[in-house]
Amino acid sequence: xxxxxxxxxxxxxxxxxAPLCAIFRRGYLGWLIAVAxxxxxxxxxxxxxxxxxxxxxxxxxMGGWVPPIGIEYRVDIINVxxxxxxTGVGSVIIPFARAxxxxxxxxxxxxxxxxxxxxxxxxxxxxxxxxxxxxxxxxLEISSLASYVMIAMGRDRRALxxxxxxLIMGTIGATFIVLGVGxxxxxxxxxxxxDLAERIPEVSDTRPVLVALAFLTVGISLKLALFPLHLWLPxxxxxxxxxxxxxxxxxxxxxxxxxxxxxxYTVFGGSGFFSTTPLPEMFLVLSVVAMxxxxxxxxxxxxxxRMFAYSSVAQIGFITLGISFxxxxxxxxxxxxxxxxxxxxxxxxxxxxxxMFRLASVQIDDLAGIGRKMPITMAGIVILGLGLLGVPGTxxxxxxxxxxxxxxxxxxxxxVALIVLASLVTMLxxxxxxxxxxxxxxxxxxxxxxxxxxxxLIPAYVLVLxxxxxxxxxxxxxxxxxxxxxxxxxxxx
Amino acid sequence: MRDTVILRVVVKVLLPAILMFALYVQxxxxxxxxxxxxxxxxxxxxxxLYGMVFGIAxxxxxxxxxxxxxxxxxxxxxxxxxxxxxxxxxxxxLDYTPLGSKPAKGQHLGILxxxxxxxxxxxxxxxxxxxVFGGRADEADEKAKNEEGGE
Numbered sequence: 244x245x246x247x248x249x250x251x252x253x254x255x256x257x258x259x260x261a262p263l264c265a266i267f268r269r270g271y272l273g274w275l276i277a278v279a280x281x282x283x284x285x286x287x288x289x290x291x292x293x294x295x296x297x298x299x300x301x302x303x304x305m306g307g308w309v310p311p312i313g314i315e316y317r318v319d320i321i322n323v324x325x326x327x328x329x330t331g332v333g334s335v336i337i338p339f340a341r342a343x344x345x346x347x348x349x350x351x352x353x354x355x356x357x358x359x360x361x362x363x364x365x366x367x368x369x370x371x372x373x374x375x376x377x378x379x380x381x382x383l384e385i386s387s388l389a390s391y392v393m394i395a396m397g398r399d400r401r402a403l404x405x406x407x408x409x410l411i412m413g414t415i416g417a418t419f420i421v422l423g424v425g426x427x428x429x430x431x432x433x434x435x436x437x438d439l440a441e442r443i444p445e446v447s448d449t450r451p452v453l454v455a456l457a458f459l460t461v462g463i464s465l466k467l468a469l470f471p472l473h474l475w476l477p478x479x480x481x482x483x484x485x486x487x488x489x490x491x492x493x494x495x496x497x498x499x500x501x502x503x504x505x506x507x508y509t510v511f512g513g514s515g516f517f518s519t520t521p522l523p524e525m526f527l528v529l530s531v532v533a534m535x536x537x538x539x540x541x542x543x544x545x546x547x548x549r550m551f552a553y554s555s556v557a558q559i560g561f562i563t564l565g566i567s568f569x570x571x572x573x574x575x576x577x578x579x580x581x582x583x584x585x586x587x588x589x590x591x592x593x594x595x596x597x598x599m600f601r602l603a604s605v606q607i608d609d610l611a612g613i614g615r616k617m618p619i620t621m622a623g624i625v626i627l628g629l630g631l632l633g634v635p636g637t638x639x640x641x642x643x644x645x646x647x648x649x650x651x652x653x654x655x656x657x658x659v660a661l662i663v664l665a666s667l668v669t670m671l672x673x674x675x676x677x678x679x680x681x682x683x684x685x686x687x688x689x690x691x692x693x694x695x696x697x698x699x700l701i702p703a704y705v706l707v708l709x710x711x712x713x714x715x716x717x718x719x720x721x722x723x724x725x726x727x728x729x730x731x732x733x734x735x736x
Numbered sequence: 737m738r739d740t741v742i743l744r745v746v747v748k749v750l751l752p753a754i755l756m757f758a759l760y761v762q763x764x765x766x767x768x769x770x771x772x773x774x775x776x777x778x779x780x781x782x783x784x785l786y787g788m789v790f791g792i793a794x795x796x797x798x799x800x801x802x803x804x805x806x807x808x809x810x811x812x813x814x815x816x817x818x819x820x821x822x823x824x825x826x827x828x829x830l831d832y833t834p835l836g837s838k839p840a841k842g843q844h845l846g847i848l849x850x851x852x853x854x855x856x857x858x859x860x861x862x863x864x865x866x867x868v869f870g871g872r873a874d875e876a877d878e879k880a881k882n883e884e885g886g887e
Contacts, residue, residue: 251819251829259816262809307831358809 246290250303250316253287253326254369254382256280261361270353274341277357281337284368285330288323292723295323302374310374311435317374321509321727325371325501328582332493332589332706333364339593339702340486343600347398347484356396360490362389367498376424376434376510379502380417383466387413390495393487394479398599405478412465412475419462426455427510439510440734447514456516459506467499469526469563470533473556480552485596488548492555493589497581500562504574504731507566512734517569526567531661533560538668542675547605550672551591554631557665558584564658565646571725571732572649578724580642583713587630587639590706594624597695597703602688607676612685614677616692619700621680623707628673630710633666638713641721740789747789754782762855766847772854779855780862792870801867804860811857818849 245252260280264273294301295318303316318326337360344353366386370379391413395406428434430451431442446452461472468476476496480488507517517523534557541553562584565577595605597620602609614621630637633644643662650658694700713720762775787795818830825834832846833839 245823248823248829251823255816255819255829259813259820262812262816265809266806266813268805304828305830307828307833 246294248303249287249291249294250301250318250372251305253284253291253372254316254365256283256287257361257365257368261358261365264354264358264361268351268354270345270348270350271341273354273357274337274344277340277361278337280361281330281333281364284364285334288326288330291318291323292327294318295320311433311438314378315374315435315437316372317437318372320723320730321505322371322501324578324582324723324727325498326368327723328497328585329364329367329371329494332585333490335702335705336486336489336493336589336593339489339596339699342696342698343485343596346600348396352396356393356484359389359392359396360486362386363393363490363495367494370498371501374436376427376436376439377421378434380421380424383420383502384417386495386498387417390487390491393491394483396487397482397484398603399482401478402482405475405482409475409479412472416462416465416472419458419465423455423458423462426451426458430455436505436510440513443511444514447516452514456511456520460522463499463503463506467496467503467563468556468559470529470536470556470560473533473537473559476556477549477552480555480592481546481549485592485599488552489589489592489596492552492592493585496555496559497585500559500566500577500581503563504566504577508574508731508734512731523567523569526563530560530564530567531658531665533557534564534661534665535668538665538672542668542672544672545607547607547610547676548592548595548599550607550676551588551595554669554672555584555588557669558588558631561642561646561662561665564662565649568649568653570649570652571728572645572652574728574731575721575725576642576645576649578727579645579717579721582720582724583630583638583642583710586706586709586713587627587637590627590703590710591624591631593699593703593706594620594627597699600699601692601695607679609686609688610676610679611683612680612689613692614681615685616689617694620695620703623700623703624680625673625677626707627710628676630714632669632673636711636714638710638720640714641717645721743789747785751782751786754785755779758782762851763848765851766844772851773858775851776855776858777862780859780866783863784866787866787870792867796867799863801864804863804867807856807860808864809857811853811855811860814853814856815850818846818853822846 257280260276264276267273291301300317300319302310304310305314305316344356348356363386366382366389369382370386373379373382391406391410394409395403424434427439427443430446430449431439433439433442443452465472480492483491537553537556537560541550541557544550544553558580562577562580565573565580567573598610598613598617599605601617602613626637630639633639633642643666647659647662650662758775758778761770761778762772765771765775783795783799786798822831822834823829827834833842835845836842
């Protein structure tokens with residue numbers, strides 16, 4: 244009986260778990276509820292994958308009101324893939340959270356933290372699964388508001404300004420999105436995405452639709468931290484608690500990327516905007532700039548969390564580069580990297596969280612010689628760093644391989660060179676951490692350190708193993724991504 | 737302000753009327769203008785008015801913070817839980833039809849319960865905001881007093 248309601252339960256279970264945490268206000272209980280809800284959501288996503296592979300697109304009518312009149316939850320191969328990434332990354336991160344939050348917060352604050360985490364999860368899952376444009380905005384706000392609170396709970400007082408900065412930028416982004424949605428509604432009279440996709444071609448040469456497209460582009464680009472609109476991201480990731488950084492880096496920007504391809508390829512897919520406007524070229528240029536500028540800035544960061552936050556901006560550049568090709572191979576590369584980067588970056592932030600837990604700092608000078616005292620943690624960072632680089636045998640290689648293939652298919656030889664060059668810059672900043680951690684004498688503070696607790700290492704190592712696994716066995720990651728890309732290019736919803 | 741007799745008497749007369757109006761807006765919401773949000777704000781306004789005239793400490797005696805903090809998530813649970821009940825009764829999430837003997841009755845009951853959830857969360861959130869900001873003035877007063885005493 245419940246199987247038919249999985250699309251709703253996917254969002255509802257985390258949504259109900261959040262107030263439960265807030266009512267009980269007990270740290271341990273809150274953690275148990277969060278783990279249970281997150282694992283349930285992951286199981287639901289896996290079941291949905293199998294159902295979508297078997298039956299095709301699933302449509303669920305909220306409240307029994309038939310779409311397009313009511314709100315529709317629509318699960319197809321594209322968003323089920325993203326659901327899998329979001330819930331999967333969350334399921335690994337949340338067991339990690341216990342030790343760190345219990346050491347830092349009192350009982351009530353721990354419960355609030357899990358409440359906010361679950362609300363952020365709810366919002367992200369809602370954005371992904373819903374087939375209604377206004378519903379997207381509502382869920383986007385739920386997840387954003389919850390993430391502002393999570394970021395503000397960081398150890399550093401600068402977390403407050405980082406959260407405030409993100410709040411201002413995020414609100415502008417959300418406002419632009421709702422303006423865009425409003426104009427589309429005015430022109431087509433519908434909010435259902437499938438309906439929109441059908442009706443937009445009829446009015447595609449009117450100015451309001453173009454303006455709506457512009458608002459949506461800027462709004463979503465802000466949320467996904469595309470190059471010139473990424474300024475909120477480094478501070479937010481650097482000063483947030485480790486769990487929040489890992490979760491947001493692994494999921495929030497990924498969901499924004501999903502939203503981006505959904506709007507452009509599905510909703511506007513039939514209207515030919517990609518061939519009549521210079522959007523692809525614009526994104527190509529911005530992506531390449533992001534790949535280089537953000538990587539170079541990352542090299543000169545002294546805070547390692549901030550360094551990998553800038554690295555996120557660069558890696559998002561790799562993803563949007565794939566999107567800008569407007570080919571099936573390009574989209575496959577984008578979706579594969581979305582999947583692989585979520586795992587790698589979440590893993591790196593968890594490892595940094597483990598160091599933060601022991602050392603209370605991730606300044607690069609404080610990490611001198613830490614490779615000898617926390618060998619397991621540092622080995623994990625090295626493997627994940629190699630993944631970011633794209634070394635064969637890690638999942639990062641698969642992403643870059645597909646990206647290079649897609650570039651070659653379009654005849655962009657020079658882009659191949661740029662992709663390789665950008666990966667070399669990645670080597671510089673990963674190398675800088677490795678050099679300090681392994682080849683310098685431990686400082687007095689590091690000399691007395693112990694390895695991180697197993698409750699942190701095991702979840703983090705699940706992500707390390709996943710990085711290696713998906714570098715060798717690509718049936719799932721590339722297989723699903725290829726199907727999603729084919730579906731996106733067909734512009735059928 | 738605490739010594740103003742007229743204000744205190746007028747507020748005491750007004751409070752029941754405000755609360756009554758809140759309940760009217762709440763339970764008439766599906767027929768006319770209104771609903772859980774407006775009713776929640778009106779009900780919270782009654783307590784806030786009481787707190788402004790008689791002091792926040794008095795208001796906290798009427799509606800303690802612990803209750804407020806529990807009510808905020810409780811309202812969300814009521815709303816979301818109604819949807820789960822529809823699933824358990826075999827319909828889609830938030831489909832109120834099976835809640836009553838006839839579809840119209842079920843929809844009626846469902847919307848009332850959901851709006852009650854909204855009422856609980858909105859009223860308590862308003863109060864929580866008022867307590868936090870109002871409490872700041874109290875804290876500042878206390879701090880100033882302590883500093884004076886110290887000198």
